[in-house]
Amino acid sequence: MTLVTVLSASGRPGLAQVRQLIKAGYDVRATTRDPSRLKQFDNIEIIRADYNDPDSIYEACLGADTVFYTRPSFEESHKALDFAATVGSSAKRANVRRLIYNTCCWGPPDELGEVGQAGYDGVKLMINTLMQGGVQTTTFQPVLFMDNLLTDWARKDIKKNDIYTYPHNPNLEASWICLDDVAKFMIAAIDRDDLIGRRINIGGPEVFTPPRVADLLSGHFGRPILYKELGLEDFSNRLYDIFFADTDEDQRGGRSENRQAFIDSMSDFYSFNNISEHRPFKVDMEPVLKEIPIRLTPFSEWISQQDWNEELDTTAG
Template identity: 40%
Template structure:
């Protein structure tokens, strides 16, 4: 049993990582900017400490005593993610932890030239490995749990529309955050994953109309595929974060999200597609769930606990 510190414990990704660590028998330290983080009523975390990405004096004390650190970089800090991630990894090494596991929340290219977070992922991975900390990186391509957020769920539940900026031809291996957490947990006991990275996605490669059809089956009535533009999506996503995103960052973040999804729709590299045969060969212990299986077990109600951005 290891003690694992989870950065970003109050977000959807961190909460899923905490669930999977606890389910596997590990002790969990929840890290966030609050002394009393909102974990949605979960008692899966054994302790909590303060971690502020923009206050480096909090980093090493937050990590000290933990065997491993799970890291998810916040959306609001997109521009300097490579530099910050590398410095966080160095702090993990300084604290004496045995493993740093980063979930990039996006695809990792296998050659240079891709823009946005994709190219930054490569730079950040280099920074991590150069820090000297034993590390594993997972490139999770697109989250099923995005459908539960304030920029997607209300349309599905209240208007019977699947609103997303994906064009009808776009293929994607949607993955659940619980499965991302399972991959990160599995890497803890896998020495062959030290010093490596792997793109991960769900077992199905779906077009947007197939996503809508799956949701229709789960809800028992038609959910219409009704795509928005990348520009509209950028505004929806920024609006969903509310006060969590400073006013001065909103316009640039919205424009960046719009450009990101414009690229995703047309890129020949298909950054939402994963070689699932290779992934499953590397992670035979993880049973990945389908979109239908994931959607059936969610609480879609307005009363459910909603982390930042829903």
């Protein structure tokens, strides 16, 4: 069977990729800095790897036909470029055939050029850095994850306070997609030569505003869940407190320990999402599904499948 290496396999995107690869019949090598986070999987190879240690990434790629790479969450831009360069060069040195990249966010189409938001304008630079290694690459750019609702910045309010909080204006339309469906797209690209070099924005099968998401949650839990728009600074502080509790360099990876710089960056990102004419959270999926026909999971179905009491200390991306 074909061996696929999943980098950062213990994060939520990586866990979904491992699940779907196993279902699809692939051999899986999963990398992590903490093997205990992958103990739920049988019959996969688990190895330690760290983007700050290029030799460990090379060893993770060695012998694999394909490598799945997901951009790590909330790292500084210079570190993100370093990590992308490490993955690209390591995959090439290990003779990897295909590299499938998940940007964890929308990417501007070529005709737009720069859009005036640092995070999005850096997407193409990150892709180009990764591809400079020379491995045939396909990039998926998922716009917004259903799985974000399971993270501590959202789930606790839903469960304890009957409030769905997010930094989206109430009229913002978004094509929410679950991480398992992102993984299915990545798997579909493994043997699709026509997708080499492509950058594809993807979302889910439905478009919802935040109050409509609250309605879906209300239906599942059997009680009213109200939507409350979270202020950008409050939201950014929540993220910082979750992801930067331990500021030791080996725990932070490439993430900044500067609270204000982080808050400014996240506030700029979500402010752009709320007002941009480019609508970075909304995707027309009809042409995408004609080209890559997979079944997308409806939001209500995804909500009903989750364990809302699970304490899983990983990010959605």
